[in-house]
Amino acid sequence: MTLGRITPETTRLDDAARAGWLYYVAGNTQDEIARKLGVSRQSVQRLVSLAMSERLVKVRIDHPIAACMDLAMALTERFGLRFCEVVPSDPDAPDLLTGVAIAAAAELERRLKLPEPQIIALGTGRALKACVEQLPRMSCPQHRIVSLLGNMMADGSATPYNATIRMADRVGAQHYPYPLPVLARDEEELRLLQGQEAVRHTLELCKRADLTLVGIGNMGRSAPLYVDGFISDAEMEILEAAGATGEITSWIYDAQGVRIDTDFNSRVASAPLPVASDRDVVAVAVGQAKIAAIKAAIAGNLISGLITNESTAASLLA
Amino acid sequence: MTLGRITPETTRLDDAARAGWLYYVAGNTQDEIARKLGVSRQSVQRLVSLAMSERLVKVRIDHPIAACMDLAMALTERFGLRFCEVVPSDPDAPDLLTGVAIAAAAELERRLKLPEPQIIALGTGRALKACVEQLPRMSCPQHRIVSLLGNMMADGSATPYNATIRMADRVGAQHYPYPLPVLARDEEELRLLQGQEAVRHTLELCKRADLTLVGIGNMGRSAPLYVDGFISDAEMEILEAAGATGEITSWIYDAQGVRIDTDFNSRVASAPLPVASDRDVVAVAVGQAKIAAIKAAIAGNLISGLITNESTAASLLA
DNA sequence: TTATCGCGTGGGCAAATGTTCGCTCAGCAA
């Protein structure tokens, strides 16, 4: 036991530890401690904050949520996010959407409870669909829900992952679907389609959205766009050769989060990617396959917030 | 992770943990948390205090206070202990268990983090119960927790101070309860009970325990055994006349720490008192009433370590 | 000796926190 000399500093730290102990463990007020230690209350206050700043006082929260909060803070700091939420993940089903869906729904609900009218823009995909499923029925006629992209394929059939209609229905808000296919046949058709008055109005709303909630798609054979038939094998090869790393509302970007310049992107009919530094753009994304796509989206400042789960968060930080 | 169903209670505790984290770890004010979680400040206050009362928030002071270290060293040398820890005590509540509970939990945690399988034997009592409450949740399937005594009264009812089950649950270790009452009706019944295969196995584990953690009971009207109804008034008088000074896992010993030879001890069903010179036997004990009992336990070599607080330590040395 | 500096102290005040109380509302039995 290396009992150091009794120096002013050790005794001061001792006192700090003692004051901290009486305060945090024994639950005394600073007044009581002052009386017990025979010093002024202000001195106790100084001792207690010294104990804190010297990290003599260790606090930990004994609940699975605590780990998630730690991850969320780490992500926030490391990647400069404005909003981050990490939910526990089931080790046996790390890609389960339910957890993030509930969290995202809670965040949506919080927004919807605001009395001020909000414009909420939604992307599509399994994650957003799951998220909307978790919303309770409410009545929010003051808000507007707008879709960031169409959900029709070129032949007029619809993909099943439309979130906007369902959400508007559930929460009783006005809604603005995006009356276009996901992809135009060519640039000319795209110009034609986007020239319509209704579309221009919708685009305007998207730009002004208070909250934009999107999914993030990965590339490769498990890419949503590939699985749902928007990208052919040949096209996927071209895209990947061009550095395609991920996709948000069908806009395909590279590892730096910069929209790549290919034929595919020139035909994307979705609303322009929002500027995340300006408005809240929150992504809901989970799974090992999406790690690169998420990192790129953050790097390119395409999103300002992230809702994910523990295992994905851990991989992002690794 | 045993993700339980989403019940009102779990989500409430989740929220409490969140609020507690934001408050104690991230240092937010309750107002800020209220804004972030979208609830009122009062609700945050309720959540934070819920997190406290549910013991989700663990605080410990990580500094060897010189006065405590001096006392610990003095105790170690004077009484030939192998391990001694003294925590500060609140002058107005010198018998508060929280402090020693935290210290004992820290020592347990240190052991539990060892990769080598450990056998940890536990007694019962308020002190041990409080100590187990301070343990964080962890996953230590390599260790075994074994109970040194039963917690049933003769009529089959259980005392509330069982530490083993709770500890095993918290730290995710195998556990071996002691499937016997505290006291047998008579010696014959005792032999019969202890003849059972399961009991013999448990006793074997107790003998081999790497760490034995026990409380120390005093005699007299405030004796735990008396308060909990294991000793009648008449019996207590007989015992005290016979020199009864203290008790560990119900074995009653005299001022020299020698087990006294009475009817009571002949019916005690607990595991034999361990030989402290051989294995680590650490007692957690606090309070003026226990001074004599602690001294005797040390004198009789019943324990090799002690966790106590300043005022008790000072009295022991006086 | 005196000006000055460093440091702890106590006063005072604003912000943060804890507590009480009345209200609402869901759930439930009559």
Next chain:
DNA sequence: TTGCTGAGCGAACATTTGCCCACGCGATAA
């Protein structure tokens, strides 16, 4: 349906805490 009950909520109030400032005291250098 009505009335009861208990949980949860937020307003208002009481207490505690954090912080700034001016003062006093002892040490030190000019």
